[in-house]
Amino acid sequence: xxxxxxxxxxxxxxxxxxVTLSCEQNLNHDAMYWYRQDPGQGLRLIYYSQIVNDFQxxxxxxxxxxxxxxKESFPLTVTSAQKNPTAFYLCASSMRTAQETQYFGPGTxxxxx
Amino acid sequence: KQEVTQIPAALSVPEGENLVLNCxxxxxxxxxxxxFRQDPGKGLTSxxxxxxxxxxxxxxxxxxxxxxxxxxxxxxIAASQPGDSATYLxxxxxxxxxxLTFGKGTLLTVNP
Numbered sequence: 001x002x003x004x005x006x007x008x009x010x011x012x013x014x015x016x017x018x019v020t021l022s023c024e025q026n027l028n029h030d031a032m033y034w035y036r037q038d039p040g041q042g043l044r045l046i047y048y049s050q051i052v053n054d055f056q057x058x059x060x061x062x063x064x065x066x067x068x069x070x071k072e073s074f075p076l077t078v079t080s081a082q083k084n085p086t087a088f089y090l091c092a093s094s095m096r097t098a099q100e101t102q103y104f105g106p107g108t109x110x111x112x113x
Numbered sequence: 114k115q116e117v118t119q120i121p122a123a124l125s126v127p128e129g130e131n132l133v134l135n136c137x138x139x140x141x142x143x144x145x146x147x148x149f150r151q152d153p154g155k156g157l158t159s160x161x162x163x164x165x166x167x168x169x170x171x172x173x174x175x176x177x178x179x180x181x182x183x184x185x186x187x188x189x190i191a192a193s194q195p196g197d198s199a200t201y202l203x204x205x206x207x208x209x210x211x212x213l214t215f216g217k218g219t220l221l222t223v224n225p
Contacts, residue, residue: 004156033211042117042202042215043157050210058211090156097210099144104156 003027004105006091011110013078013085021076021108023091029103030096032074036060037088037107046089049074050097078110086112115140115207119216126193127224134188134219136203141184144208148177148188151200151218160201161188193223 004025013019025032031050035043045058049068063082068074074093078085091105116139126132136146145164149157161170161177163186169178176189190197200220204213 006156031211040217042217043204043213045212048211056211088154092157098213099206099208099210101147101159101162102157102213103159104149106156107154109154 004091004093004103006089006105006108008108009106011108012113013110014113016080018077018079019110021078021089021091021110023074023076023105024072025074025091025093025103025105026072027093027103028071029093030071031094031098032068033092033094033098033102034058034064034066034074034076035090035092037090043090046076048098085110115143115205115214117203117205117214117216119201119203119219121219122217123220123222125222125224128193128195130193130223132190132193132221134190134201134221136186136188136216138184138186138205138214140207141181142207143181144206146177146179146186146206147204147213148175148186149202149204151202153199157202190221193221195223195225197221198223 007022033048034046047066049055065077092102094100147162148160163179174191200218202218204215
């Protein structure tokens with residue numbers, strides 16, 4: 001059953017803590033993306049990767065970091081430098097570029113304690 | 114800078130009604146436009162993708178049209194059902210390999 005999985009569904013962050021959101025896909029897609037969704041706003045691109053071992057900053061990369069060591073995996077770390085991390089985080093993938101259909105995971109909701 | 118607007122922000126209709134959701138974009142030099150559906154607390158599901166050379170795409174009760182020159186797209190839903198209740202988002206690709214510009218969505222409620 002092909003698709004994208006994200007874990008955990010809910011994540012709580014304490015002040016000054018780094019947390020990592022998992023994203024895995026078995027669609028054999030080259031491109032993967034991380035978006036942030038806030039109430040009343042459109043999705044905003046945090047980071048994207050078009051190939052293993054390569055990734056680029058999106059529109060709101062400050063306070064976030066990523067890695068792409070495997071084709072299937074694109075974890076996102078929310079660092080302590082991100083002062084307003086409370087949001088719904090969505091991972092997506094596409095065959096090669098954003099010119100093709102993007103497939104989304106179920107999302108992770110990050111809350112600050 | 115591309116901007117995508119979806120009006121209305123929310124729409125409530127009785128079951129069985131045909132309805133139209135609107136999406137407008139400021140830069141008509143687009144590569145394609147996608148319509149997505151998002152259920153509360155869930156990820157996005159792609160509904161239709163229209164290439165810039167196409168005028169419309171159909172999938173079941175859904176029909177999406179594109180008028181590039183006027184910067185508009187519409188999503189037509191025929192014979193609406195309560196299960197169609199969700200937020201509908203449109204997203205534009207302007208030729209970039211990585212970027213989609215999303216609208217804020219229209220929250221649709223179909224009442225039984």
